[in-house]
Amino acid sequence: MQLPYGAQMPQIRQAYRQLVLQYHPDRNRQPGAYEVFLQVQAAYEYLQKYHTVGVAAPAFPPAPQTAATKAERDWEKYRHLYEPPADPREFAAWAEVARERVRRQKEKDHAAYVQRTLEMKKQWWYGIALASSYALLLAGSLTGIVIAIIPFLFLLSDHPKRVFLAVILVPVGWRIVNIMQNFRQDIRRHFGEDLPEE
Template sequence: MRHYYNVLGVDQGADKETIRQAYRKLALQYHPDHNPSPGANATFIEIKDAYDILTGSNNCSSDPDIFEFKQAFQEWQREEMEAKLRQEEKRRRIREAARLQYESFLRNNAHFRSSWYFYPAMLLAYSVLYINRLVSIMLLLAPLAGFFWFSQAWLFLIPVTMVCWLFSFRLLSLATLYRDEISPYFSGRPQPAFRM
């Protein structure tokens, strides 16, 4: 019972009039209509329950176990709300960091496009890409040519063909990754680094 007196800020064993005056003062201070702060509603409910228990005006709330349950539930609600707020703040910070990173990329890309070495770099990058594709195609076709020239050694050519084809497919997949990596720098419009 001592906790209920502490909620209202009165001494233990205070009379009903003192409890009523303390309740009215705190109710005016924490009522949701007068106090827009996020914790005011939970504090007002706690004050109301303490007043009801100490004055015995509400039979439903006069059981200390029910009050403790309500208090635990309100604490859980408060923790859930704080967790949601923290999560939303974390998401906001991540979005802000991604936006700043994207703006930095746009500035750097604009500077890169206006520099003297943009076209030589683009020529070099796409040359590497097309040489990679050409080597991949040659590795795909080379074993087939070997079958025509060395038809007696077909048992030897089958594993060589498999290795060449695996290597060729790996080179093609690397060429695709390389193209995706360089295209934001050399294409007409860069890809966004994040989604809104």
């Protein structure tokens, strides 16, 4: 996490937030960014546990073999191992832990999204922002439809330049309409329209 040895939790939290913002899959689509994000998440959990339990406690206390299931033992063994093991016989267990790690991270991300969005819905400006977004959506959709339909009137004329203009403008208009459809989905997601009210 690019921190000096002995860094305390305030420094660790600040570094963690910066790295998460830099490498989160929603913000960074570069190859390898998601793996770095998972490593940062694992390092933060480790340091958080280290500071909570104390220096004297071992970082990974051995789980009792009788009580733990194979899945739990595999989780403890591979949860911080991001590179495939050298032994091919261990690959299946490692891959299962990697899938579980991704699933848990998705659950955490979704829970954080739900909490953040429900808090945003309580703000006084929420209704204004939502109405403004829909006004922009309506204006953009109407613009795209007009750009796509008006050139058909040019086709009725015999002027070749107008016909050429119509051929260019129709795809542009439909592209704007498609962009507005994507914008509609973004509005639903960012404003949490599908989330239940508290």
